[in-house]
Structures are given as structure tokens and as C-alpha cells.
Amino acid sequence: MNKIDETILKLIEKTPVSGEKLSSILGISRVAVWKRIKKLENFGYKIKKSKNGYFVEKASEYLLPYEIKKYLKTVWLGQNYIFFEEIDSTNVYAKKNDLPHGTVVLAETQTAGKGRKGRKWVSEKGKGLYFSIVLKEGIPIDRFLIFSLLFPSVVKAVLEEYIRKTIYIKWPNDLYIKNKKFAGFLIESEIEGNEIHKVVVGIGINVNNENFKNLDRPATSLFLEEGKLINRKKLLADILFKIEHCLENINPEEIIKNVEKSLLWKGKKVYFPEVGLEGVLEGLNPYGGLRIKTNKGIKEIYSGDLTLRSLDT
Ligand code: ATP
Ligand code: BTN
DSSP: OOHHHHHHHHHHHHSOBOHHHHHHHHTSOHHHHHHHHHHHHHTTOEEEEETTEEEEEEOOSSOOHHHHHTTOOOSSTTTSEEEESSBSOHHHHHHHSOOOTTOEEEESOBSSOBOSTTOBOOOOTTTSEEEEEEEOSSOOGGGHHHHHHHHHHHHHHHHTTTOOSOOEEETTTEEEETTEEEEEEEEEEEEETTEEEEEEEEEEEOSSOOOOTTOSSOBOOHHHHHSSOOOHHHHHHHHHHHHHHHHHTOOHHHHHHHHHHTBTTTTSEEEETTTTEEEEEEEEOTTSOEEEEEBTEEEEEOOTTSOOEESOO
16 A cells, blocks of 8 residues: 555545546546556455545555554654564564565464474464564663563453453463463564564464464453454554553562562462473572572573473463
């Protein structure tokens, strides 16, 4: 969609406008107007042609830049917004390209959505939120674990305004309802010398998703939990607004407190298969690491690459 398409939408959103009038306002032929109307229909807009002209009967459900702008209240985050109907992975795109600080790359579906360690993120088309945020400033290298915990903690807080279920954070980067996962975060950074010069924060949330056929583990969505469809445009705008605010006011103690309050399996027996460590999950330490009470005393875990599993469920 380009500027001309957006102008057409603006013109025909409130009142019908004839093809002839559109062609004279835009300085393009009536055939060109018709082609653009067809293009907008392909993007999901329902456009009626009455005797008074074209008008938008229903806006597209897609998270198109034009639609997101209606909701977005941020100053810098997502003001550069790149939309794909389909892509391999928004994280891959955001890493490959030189994009400005605060860019948001979003796709309606991903053919190779990534989890951690080469795992897959299944991205049902038009149902969830699958996006990546590019950050190039204000990244605290010394407190990177806490910085990465900011994202699940903020997203959880926003989602609690949408659904009435208790949301848990599976340290360090998944959101769960009961024993079912519905959101994940993939944070990838480019380090040069002692500096992190770019961080890509990939966020996948099952919003109105219903199809979990290809998943090996229990999953859910906000729709399945709440029983009603959720406005993805507003949800995305609310999440970006809160992330922007929290990035400008990083408060490590607050992040730790929020994550600890919602920690999945807190007080329960857990284990880390890769290192054969087993114990009771006590909580977080001031650096965002996990405190595990083992029979050899307290062990602290910092590596998010380890797999945390429950021994009780
Ligand atoms: P961990 O290694 O911390 O235990 P994990 O097993 O959840 O985490 P991740 O790499 O964090 O693994 O996430 C990828 C996994 O998430 C996939 O292997 C799959 O089980 C699950 N998954 C993939 N897509 C979805 C989705 N849309 N909703 C819920 N779960 C998903
Ligand atoms: C996980 O659960 O391990 C992380 C899942 C992260 C999924 C998001 S969807 C948008 C972005 N693009 C990707 O390929 N992955 C992240």
C-alpha cells in the first residue's frame, strides 16, 4: 500500500466518492482508480460501489500501517512500521536489514517463525501478533538479563487488561496460562567489542488463534481463554505504548518484582535437563537469575538457553 492508496482510503472511509472525482483529485485515470480499489480489496477492505461512488463498508482486519496509525500513541516505537502479509521470520528480516531504532516489523504469518535453539514458532495467519522490535539505543549490557525480562513483564501487564485469567511467566521468556504456552519472546543481539549495537526483540502472541495442530506441547490463545475475539490493532498499539514507556524508565527492581510475582512453578520442583540440575524454584536474584534450592544449597541460573522443566506437572 502506498500514499495514493492511503489517500483513497481516507477519502472513501466516511462518505462515498465517485470514481470520476477520485480520478480528478488524485490525477490518475479512472481505470487506475479501479485497479487501486481492487488492490485495497485484496488487502482485506470491503469496498462497496453505490450510485454515489465507492465507500469502505468494512476496514481490513490486517495490521496494515494505515490501520495501526489509527491506534498508535507512541512517540518513537513503531513510528517506522514495516508490514508483511507473509514472511519467513520478522526477526530474520530485522537482523538482515539496517533499520532505524524503534522500527517494528510485523507479519500476518511467518513461514519459518523461530523459537529458541532452532525451534519453530507456529504463526497462524491473521490470528496472532508476530512482530520484531529493533533497538539500537539505551541497551544496558551489564543488566541484559533484566532488560530481556522487561518484555514478558510488560506484555503480561497489558494482556491482563484484556483477559481475566492469571498469566504466568516461564523464566525467562514465555507466557503461560495454567500449563499452556501462548506467547514467546526471542531476543537476539549483535555484539561488537564491548557494545551491543543492535537488539531484535521478537514477540509472538496467540491472540485469536484456534489451530494448534502442528504443536508438540500444550498451547492456548487469548481468544480461547477469554471466549471472545480481541482487537489485534488496539492490542499491538497498547503493547508498543507500554514497552516504549518502560524502555524510557527502566526500573530493574520493578521488573524483578513483576516477574517474580508471576513466576511459573515458583515453590515447585523443577529441573534443567541439559545440566542435570534439580531443586525447588525459589525466585529471582537481583540480577534476574533464577534461585534454585538444591540439596547442595542455592544455585543461581543465568543462562536462558537452559531448558526449565517442572517435576510436579
Ligand atoms: P524452553 O526451552 O524454555 O523450555 P520451549 O520448550 O517453549 O522453551 P522455545 O524455543 O522457547 O521452547 O519455543 C519454541 C516452542 O514453542 C516450540 O518447540 C513449540 O513447542 C512451542 N510453540 C511454537 N509455536 C507456538 C505457538 N504459536 N503457541 C504456543 N507454543 C508454540
Ligand atoms: C519462543 O517461544 O521461544 C520464542 C518465540 C518467538 C516468536 C516470535 S514471532 C515474531 C518473531 N519472529 C520470529 O521468527 N520469532 C519471533
